[in-house]
Amino acid sequence: MPELPEVETVMRGLAPFCEGKRVTRLTLNREGLRFPFPPRLKESVEGAIITRLERRAKYLLFHLDNSWTMLSHLGMSGSFRVENAATATFHHERSRLTAHDHVVMELGDTTLTYNDPRRFGVLDIFKDHHKMLDNVGVEPFSNGLHAAYIHEKSRGRKTPLKNFLLDQSIIAGLGNIYVCEILFLSKLSPFKSANDLTLHECETLTNNTRTVLSLAIEAGGSSLKDHAGVTGELGYFSHKFNVYDRENMPCPACKRCIIRAKQGGRSTFYCESCQK
C-alpha cells in the first residue's frame, strides 16, 4: 500500500475538497472490500458534513459532524480520485465509473471515488473507538518516537530488524519500501536481530525514519508506480530509491550489487557491504 507518505499525500490532496462539505450521497457498488461494509455505513455518512480529515498510521479518517468517523485504509491498491461536476460538464460528461470503482461519495458538485482492484482496502465507521486503531504504535513525527522507545520495544525481540520495523504496533506507518530505505541509510542489516540494537543505533533509526518519510512526503508520496495525485496530476511517481526495487544495480555508496532477499514472504533490498 500506500505507506505513510502516500496516505499523508492523499489526505492533504483530499482535504481542500472535503473539509466543510456535506456528503450528499454515498454509493456502494459492492458488499464490501476486505471486510463487508457495516450495515449503517450509508445512512451514517449521507447528509453529514465532513469537519476534518486526519491520517493515523496508514488510515485515513473522515471526521463527520454527526459524531461518526469514517475510517479508510487503501490496502495495497486503493486510491481516491476527485472530480468536479462543473469541470466535467464542460466536457459534456459526468464522472464515469471505471473498473473497481467500489465507492462513490458525492459532495455537492464534487465527486470522490474510491478505486481498489485488489480490494484489500477497508471502509468502516466508528464513534469514539475503532479496534483497528488500538494496536497502532507511535507516529514517526510525534514525540513518542525516540531512541529509548525503540530500544525498549526491541528488548527480547529476536525477530529481524526488517520485520520489527514493519510491525505497525511499534512504529505506525512504515511499509516495505521505506523500511528498506531507512535500513540502508542507517547502515543496518535487515537480518540483524532487533534485540541486538544499541541505543545509538536506535537513535540513528529514529533520525533516518524521519528523514526518509519527510523526503517522500515532500516528493508527494512518490513510491507508488500506479498512483497519481487525487486530481490526477503528473510527476507523482518520479522518485528514486537507494535500494528498493534495485536488485543487481550498484549501491549508491559502494557500487557493489544491491541484493534482493526474502523476509516474511516479502522482498528485502539491501547492500551487503554497507549494511551490517
Added chain:
DNA sequence: CGGCCAACCTGTGCGC
C-alpha cells in the same frame, strides 16, 4: 505473547 505463514484479490511482467 512471539514468530511464522497462508489467505485475502487482481493485474502485470517475464520466460518459454
Added chain:
DNA sequence: TGCGCACAGGTTGGCC
C-alpha cells in the same frame, strides 16, 4: 501470441 508462474505498496487470523 499465449500460457503459466512469480510477484506487487498490507494486514489479519490461525497455528505451534
